[in-house]
Amino acid sequence: MIAAPSSGVNLHMFNSARLRIIGRRLLQAIPVIVLSTFIVFGLLKLVPGDVAVTLAGDNASDQRIAEIRELYGLNQPFFLQYGSWLWKAMHGDLSNSLISNESVLTSIQRCLPHTLLIVALALLTALIIGIPLGIAAATKPGSWIDSIVMAIASLGVAVPNFWLGMLLVAFFSLQLNWLPATGAAPLMKDPWAALSHAILPALALASGGIAEVARQLRSSLVEILSSQQVRTLHAKGLPPSSILWRHGLKNVSVNLLTVVSLLANRMLAATVVVEAVFAIPGMGGLIVNAAMHRDFPVVQGVVFAMVLIVVTLNLLTDILYSVLDPRISS
């Protein structure tokens, strides 16, 4: 007896259509990476001030400054500078910080886990709270539950991250003393401490996400539940619970994926502010600091890493799209 394909999910993860999607996306990613790092490189050059002067110290002679320019290749033509940076980056060498002389790759490896932990936790929180809220609102549109959820959602969108962050710190850290107010701990060495440090910043970051997930899920579920395809399900005699959990959620999962991917991108950017509020030594702090000191290699390296992450996320999203929606992969 042949087992029936159960859930309707297309489980052949890497059929040819999907491989084509992946290939196309990877090809599209190359110009994105080159262009974004090039633009940032150019912008850094436009910033007034001379890093060589800074590096040389307060009372340096003109000759010393010229030497430093020579040393770091700062007097080479712009395109050559960018080209050599790109060439080295492609080979895994992101140069060293001009200020601390630490390898940029090492700095990123130190800072990235903090940022990723907060973003991942925030995303998870947004889903865990947002999905039940959205479902509750959608199953009874126009009810008091619906009104409350929508009120929460509007509030969540309106409240700025940093303000919520400060409120959370004031209450949970300073008032109740439950969680640390600032800082971070290394995830690998002390996961528990790392988590307890990450909870408040993640909550601050998640507020908008919860609202977004709840709203999007509600609106797409309401639409599906009043659609003709769901009318057919009722005509078959299916109980409302199966209609919601089996058919409804699978149909809106694509919309949910869009929201999650959008949120992930947005949170990666918004984490700069949250990291500042909570004094977390993450990617945000790293790039802000480097930009203030015109530490080109660090800024370039962080941008490069972030672009890579975003490109990977979007690729993952595209693959998931074609898994969730059979219409895409054929």
Next chain:
Amino acid sequence: MTGVIDISAVPASRADATAHVGVSPQPLLEVRDLSLSFATAKGALPITRNVNFTIAPGERVGLVGESGCGKTVTGLSLLRLLPPQSARIQGDILFNGTNLATLSPRRMRAVRGREIAMIFQEPMSALDPVFTVGDQISEAYRIHFPVSRAEGRERAIMALREVGIPAPERRCDEYPHQLSGGMRQRVMIAMALICKPKLLVADEPTTALDVTVQAQITDLLRSLSERTGTALIFITHDLGVVAETCTRMITMYAGEVVEDAPVDDVLTRPRHPYTSGLLRSLPGLSKRRGVLASIPGRVPSPSAMPAGCRFRARCSHAVASCAQNQPMVEIGNGRSARCWRAPELLLPGAVN
């Protein structure tokens, strides 16, 4: 003139609605005084009024009428598929003696798909795009019969074969978007009939399809109904299809049944002026929301229904007494029409 008053004074009682259909002593479905309204911001909007008809086991009945006359809502109300927040149903829907109008939601679900099934106009939007057709068909069976997944699949394949889908084992694992429009409607039919229901409501099942496959689907429905003994309510704009497929035709106008008669009789000699007009504009009838060739004017809107005969403004036989409310008038031979002049008028039909 005395006769006029006599006839129009007959109340539209429940008895006369059931008495005139003598096909079977025990009807499968008996709709009594079904009135529908929708709750709107401006209050209740009445859509149909005192709809009465009966369906015998295995009988095929065409339900016709201009766009907006309430065919779809009547079909949906039999399965109580109208949006519960806004739809108000009055009257009785007796199915094998059980009143569906007052059935609990749970027992109503046991009727849907199992006893009465329905197929719709647009097979693409009526199917779930993210499940394979095999899953959707076997689901329809497994809701009502506790069989294993594997047996559900076997039955789905059998059902696909019965509706004439080639290579059903392969089609079973395809998604709706991979099928043509005609195939999708066949899938809908397979899904609707898999539990061997006693009644199938088909709401314009061919309107969205290519002309070339329309006839195939119609033939399929008729032959399946003949073979399995499933009664059929065929909602359509195509009177030709009714002539080929059905044994009886019910004409609706502006939310009311205006004529109910055996197909052969009504085609040659309609009794209601509206039916006659429909028959004479035969090819043009499918022109939706348009103006009918042989009937001037438009259907009155549900929010501005005239008193008396609702067809009066468009009727070339209208006289002063038509301003009175018109009950169904029995004409004999299992026929009735909502027109007091029906017994005397000699109206042209489609075939002369």
